[in-house]
Amino acid sequence: MLSYLQCLRALCFFSLAVVFPVLGEVVDLKNGKVTLQDSHIWRELPASIELANIDSATLLLPLQTGYEHLPIAPSLGGESGSYITKLLLKPSADGRYFVVINANFIDIGLSAYVSGSQSRPQLEVFSQLADDATPHLLHFQSFAIQVNESETVELWLVIKAKQFPTPVSISFYDPATFYEYQIYNNGLSIAAITTMTLLALLAILVYLSTKKRVALTCAGYLGLHGIGWAAASGLLDDLFNIPTNSTYWGMMLFPFAIACAGQFVSDLFDCPSNHKKLFRFLRVFSVISVVLGVTMWFLPFTTGFLISHLLAMVWMILTLSIGVTMLKIRDYRAKYFLTGNLLYSASLGYYISAHSHYFGELPYSESAVVVALSVDCICILLCLAEWFKLQQIEFNRNYYLSRTDAMTKLGNRFALSECIEQLNGFYVVVYVDLDGLKTVNDRNGHQEGDKLIVETARLMQRSFSHRGSVFRSGGDEFVSILHAQSAPELEELTKSCRSHMDALSYELSQAWRRAGVSFGIATSVECDSAKDCIFLADKRMYQYKSINKKLA
Structure with missing residues (x-):
């Protein structure tokens, strides 16, 4: 079926060449690339011609007046419809040349070319819908022609599109230049x-x-x-x-x-x-x-x-x-x-x-x-x-x-809860309650009381940050969770914590009269879980505070 249509179209173009023997644009084919700009090279075909079912009768009948009488388009940029052109090609060497129609949209593209040595026109179809036999070139359509140096080639082109967004120039490439362009373009x-x-x-x-x-x-x-x-x-x-x-x-x-x-x-x-x-x-x-x-x-x-x-x-x-x-x-x-x-x-x-x-x-x-x-x-x-x-x-x-105390920059109760959930191995919990804060607030104002809280946090960080984390769990309550590698190390760490807390309490009392800390210490070896350890340290802290009150 395809060969039958090709024969009909070839006959059509051959008839065009015979019935309308007018001169077309002359193009000297050279090595490399030659471009024929879109300037008065295309002629508009009548809208009555249906190119989708082209044969010699349907095409030739409306063209009785001749090719030279078809209206010339100054440029196809912005135009739509069907257009035809006739070109005379003068090759500089024998061989193949590639013809590229520089148009985005081509619904129908037909070409036929004849030379002195050919008995019948050579037909090429290069439309978007029938480009299987043509070189694939993205954005454009192309086809190849075979020429002899000694012979002038007469090339007819017909194109149809719903829109030609830009002027439709025609470029001619020798094989090496075309393949290079095809590789880069595609x-x-x-x-x-x-x-x-x-x-x-x-x-x-x-x-x-x-x-x-x-x-x-x-x-x-x-x-x-x-x-x-x-x-x-x-x-x-x-x-x-x-x-x-x-x-x-x-x-x-x-x-x-x-x-x-x-x-x-x-x-x-x-x-x-x-x-x-x-x-x-x-x-x-x-x-x-x-x-x-x-x-x-x-x-x-x-x-x-x-x-x-x-x-x-x-x-x-x-x-x-x-x-x-x-x-x-x-x-x-x-x-x-x-x-x-x-x-x-x-x-x-x-x-x-x-x-x-x-x-x-x-x-x-x-x-x-x-x-x-x-x-x-x-x-x-x-x-x-x-x-x-x-x-x-x-x-x-x-x-x-959300996990940082704004005043002391220590972890808050949420951060402490997350830390407790991840505890394992050997660890020490130090539960601390600040003594004398109410007295400082009453005598010197809450601003001074805030300074006492911040200083307590700083001293605890200085004492324990290298072994674990310090949290502010409440208004005047702090918790330190310190880590050890073994039971003997845990025992040494516990003794160190007591020493540090006594020193911290003394240092606070030097800056704020009657200020100090009560603390309780519990270890992981004493308890079944981290929560139990926290509870035990808290209980011991209150016992420590109670003893201090009695002594006072």
């Missing part, structure tokens, strides 16, 4: 798309482990961009042989990617709590993006193309403004965010310049955009990492504050 694009996809999967894994929405919106941001560019470049069709022209999908998925991006920015900078106006704006912007994304699938592609580009312009201005604003208020999550978007904006400027008449064709413009976007996605994931880092810092800070 390699950069595949690496960039793979990077975006893997980063999106990583963000999903982060979401599954943390359940934080910021990771999910980040995954949507990265993943939809990756899928969109895989579709727009033609990679998705190459991998899965999709029956429709999937290159349009990149543009159609873009609003959904922007919606996820808007929510990611809102989550990244904690807008619901810290920037309420921006939060409301981004929420409305995301909803509008989703509505436009759904609506675009039911509109003409040219309208959807315009909507996506307007969204892109608004989003780039918005992200740059947000990035600069966040840096001004020292939110350093914005450093990666702004860097990625600046790079992506620069690549878009390069892309636009590459397809303008002022700068001419610039190399790898499509690849530059997709690579810049992949770097932007890396920066976005770094933003996510920075968000989690700040969350961890905040958690650690709250954790510290």
Whole structure:
């Protein structure tokens, strides 16, 4: 069936060459690359011609007036429909040359070429939907022609698309130059798309482990961009042989990617709590993006193309403004965010310049955009990492504050409870109650009493921090838990604790009259559990206090 259609199309183009024998653009094929710019080289085919079911009758009948009478398009940039051109190629050597049509979207692409030594035209099909036999070139379509140095080649091209976003130039490569270009073009694009996809999967894994929405919106941001560019470049069709022209999908998925991006920015900078106006704006912007994304699938592609580009312009201005604003208020999550978007904006400027008449064709413009976007996605994931880092810092800070006594900087009752749960082996518990605090408060004020508490904490830290931990378990109560390696060492440690506590009590009494400490000591060998040890030390402390009161 395929060969039958090819014969019909070859006959069609051969008929074109005979019926309309007019001169076309002359191209001198040289070693390397030669590009024919899109300037009055294409002629518009009548809308009545249905290229999807082309044969000699259906094509030739509307063209009775001749090729030279078809309207000339100054440029295909921004146009849509079906166009034809005739080129005269003058080779500089025998062999193969590769023809590249520099257009993103090609629904139908047909070519036929003839030379003096050929008895019939050679047909090539290079559309997105029939590119199995052509060299795979992401973002563009290509095919090969066989030429002889001594013969001029007459090449006819027909292309059809819903939208030609940029001028459609035609490039001719010798094999070595083409393969080098193919490696760089495809390699950069595949690496960039793979990077975006893997980063999106990583963000999903982060979401599954943390359940934080910021990771999910980040995954949507990265993943939809990756899928969109895989579709727009033609990679998705190459991998899965999709029956429709999937290159349009990149543009159609873009609003959904922007919606996820808007929510990611809102989550990244904690807008619901810290920037309420921006939060409301981004929420409305995301909803509008989703509505436009759904609506675009039911509109003409040219309208959807315009909507996506307007969204892109608004989003780039918005992200740059947000990035600069966040840096001004020292939110350093914005450093990666702004860097990625600046790079992506620069690549878009390069892309636009590459397809303008002022700068001419610039190399790898499509690849530059997709690579810049992949770097932007890396920066976005770094933003996510920075968000989690700040969350961890905040958690650690709250954790510290919740387990630290604000006055003495010792561990509080919560920290003591955690320590008790983890106790094992040989240890000593010293339970301390501060004496004379009420007297100091009554005579010198609570500020002086606070100084007494702080000094007691300092002296206990000095005495015991090298062997364990000190906690403030209540207003004037302290607990030290000290560790030993063996029973004999435990006995020595107990004696040392008594000596230290007597010295501490004496030192306090020198600074504050009638101040001192009552203490009780218990060891792990005396008790079945840590809680029992605490209870025994507390009991002995009260016994010590009672004896001191009687002596006083």
